[in-house]
Amino acid sequence: MGKSFDIELAQLRPKVLALTRKFFRSAHLESDPEDIVQDVLLKLWREKQNGTDILNAEAWAVRATKNACISAWRKKRTAAFSSLEEQTPAVPENPALSRIRETEASAILKKTMESFSEGTIKLLRLRASGLSLDEISAISGRSKGSVKSSISAARKILVQNLNI
Numbered sequence: 001m002g003k004s005f006d007i008e009l010a011q012l013r014p015k016v017l018a019l020t021r022k023f024f025r026s027a028h029l030e031s032d033p034e035d036i037v038q039d040v041l042l043k044l045w046r047e048k049q050n051g052t053d054i055l056n057a058e059a060w061a062v063r064a065t066k067n068a069c070i071s072a073w074r075k076k077r078t079a080a081f082s083s084l085e086e087q088t089p090a091v092p093e094n095p096a097l098s099r100i101r102e103t104e105a106s107a108i109l110k111k112t113m114e115s116f117s118e119g120t121i122k123l124l125r126l127r128a129s130g131l132s133l134d135e136i137s138a139i140s141g142r143s144k145g146s147v148k149s150s151i152s153a154a155r156k157i158l159v160q161n162l163n164i
Contacts, residue, residue: 023069
């Protein structure tokens with residue numbers, strides 16, 4: 001690692017910083033973008049020092065910056081959600097209301113399941129039993145992509161109908 005890589009890092013810094021600032025503004029993050037920039041450039045330097053062959057340092061840095069920004073956003077979102085849960089007082093559940101909700105959900109589930117074909121119901125049951133897509137594919141004689149697509153579409157309908 002010579003001066004040329006040090007120069008390349010110095011040239012990448014403004015680009016990485018601008019990308020981080022833009023992301024932080026759009027995501028309303030109040031953290032210091034400098035932390036992300038330093039982490040990304042340090043990771044790049046370490047990778048290069050460990051002998052990793054990085055053909056395009058700028059592309060590597062941009063990808064690492066995006067990933068680091070998304071991680072920072074997720075941490076903020078998780079922290080905000082946890083804080084909200086702590087501030088929300090626990091309301092005792094009304095047993096009668098719980099039974100009504102369960103009954104309604106059961107009726108909706110039953111009606112939705114009746115709208116599915118027997119094949120789709122079979123796929124859902126196999127998946128619910130813990131089988132992998134490959135195993136379900138072998139049992140049903142359908143391609144893995146077809147199995148995955150059918151299960152996904154059925155789940156989507158169930159989520160919509162149950163308002164989950």
